[in-house]
Amino acid sequence: MNSGKSHLTHEQFIATAIEAINTEKTALALLTEQIDDRFAQACDIILACQGRLVVTGMGKSGLIGRKIAATFASTGTPAFFMHPGEAGHGDLGMLVRGDVLLAISNSGESDEIKTLLPVVKRLGIPLISISRDKRGMLPRAADVVLTLGQSQEACPLNLAPTSSTTATLALGDALAVALVHARNFTSEDFALSHPAGALGRQLLTRVEDLMHTSSENLPLVNQQAALNEALFTMTNGRLGMTVVVDDKDKVVGVFTDGDLRRVLEKGIDLATPMREIMTTNPRHVSKTMRASDALSVMNENAISQLLVMDEQGHLDAIITVHDLLQAGVK
Template sequence: MKTDIAQSTINYNTNFIDDAKQAIRTEQHALDVLIGELDARFTKACETILRCQGRVVITGMGKSGHIGRKIAATFASTGTPSFFMHPGEAGHGDLGMLVAGDVLIAISNSGESDEIRTLIPVVKQLEIPLISISRDKRGFLPQAADIALTLGKSEEACPLGLAPTSSTTATLALGDALAVALLHARGFTSNDFALSHPAGALGRKLLTRVQDLMHTSNLPTVHEAVALGDALFAMTSGRLGLAVVVDDDERVVGIFTDGDLRRKLSQRTDLDTPIGELMTRTPKFTTADMRASDALSLMNENSIGQLLVLESDKLIGVISIHDLLQAGVS
């Protein structure tokens, strides 16, 4: 029976696209309002977090809690040690997670969360800096906070004005703004980011280096005076589809590939021709410590399938596009 009633209230003539656009515009307006709220309080919050000797602990109830978890995760992955503490569980023992030296960020749109209210006396006793995020400065939470960050007055995208929508979007954006500002202040680099993201495609992209995938044995090298016919034996034994041409000091001076071979044979080039007359000079190369993803980009930019790996102009390896793709580098 309940299902029949619910079905009877559905308006199939709803313009879903118009409703979606209106919701997004409402949330965009909330972000515009948020920008106007950024002032010296934001700077003070960043400075307080930078001075933190412990962790940035984030708490919030309901939808604010969900947003808080994401903010904590973003902080942790961008150089600010952080975790989420559920305010309900904190009142039953988890408050022990909070220790002197930490900073607490408490999120409550209304500023009146009962679960957070019970934590404030302990936070004050531990002399832990308290940063609040709420709609405005009214409410016990922003009044109790050392730094009260506000979102500003805006309408929820929910037409009933009940479901947290614009407010959670603004809170998330404010958390991201803090994380990005702190990232810049710490001089946090992509290498630092890689250390906290070792798994999956992102980890492979950031952590895998050319030296992890390059071929280092049976490298096919020949000297400039070697005849094309003899260079073919080196190419075959190396099984890399190329011969690397070196001088008497073993410095790389050129490269001869399978593609070069096909072109020369189509021109009926004599097999006794010195490879030095046929090679491509100044071949593209990389270094062992280059990111594998950057090596792949270099290959794509130059429409080549292999790169020489050099150290002081001497060959130490060869890496191919097949090696990179097989390793899942993209």
């Protein structure tokens, strides 16, 4: 093996890359010809599974299997990866009645998987195989045999798993996507398994998780109160606004920092009652609204705060654009 300077030019590097990608594209095209009723049968088996989908495979097939298991787990199908070598030394106890085993072996002759098959059959666990073709020990033992087709590896020696692993990954993704449709899996369902990510924050965080409630001394003034009283309320509330209510504590308007600038420019007297200068019909949301939707309301109306009100028109809370952005809501 020559570890020195490459004899390839930049143009040749680019050409080999395009050739490898085209070879893998051919493998994927061949894979589509293999999708038939066997694929639907595999979907039926996984959909009917009362336990978990257990994915296994050795070497590169195992690496692809880990990703397939992760995709299933994050899209509504409980799944995990079981290393076939470790399974033969105790980890096979992970597999129980009610599970489904998805075994991957390009040749269909993995010795590590072969060791597991008698126990799999004894437990009555449905076996789905993924291999190059129907020959080999694994597909002969499987209940459903999924095949990739006789594709050529992108490796110039036709040895290193490249096209075959790409096709296997695509087939695993196709199974997972088919089950997403079958389960009517939603973006909210997806977010439940991704709470730490940006998508989870966007879909799971509600207004009630971030809002300032009445326990925080929300800025409130009566509509008969004078402007100077409202200014003290705004200052103490530190939310850049005050909420104006009637004698029954129902919200009738708001008065914000922007409103204050405008009335000062007009030279309005500080003794002016709030009912004359407040903004009526303020924008408001429910506490169960997604925080991301509340942010959209703010952006669309060029405002920085939203009232959270109950069905009777009373103030429950206030949420600000700062609250949303600080929580990472977009």
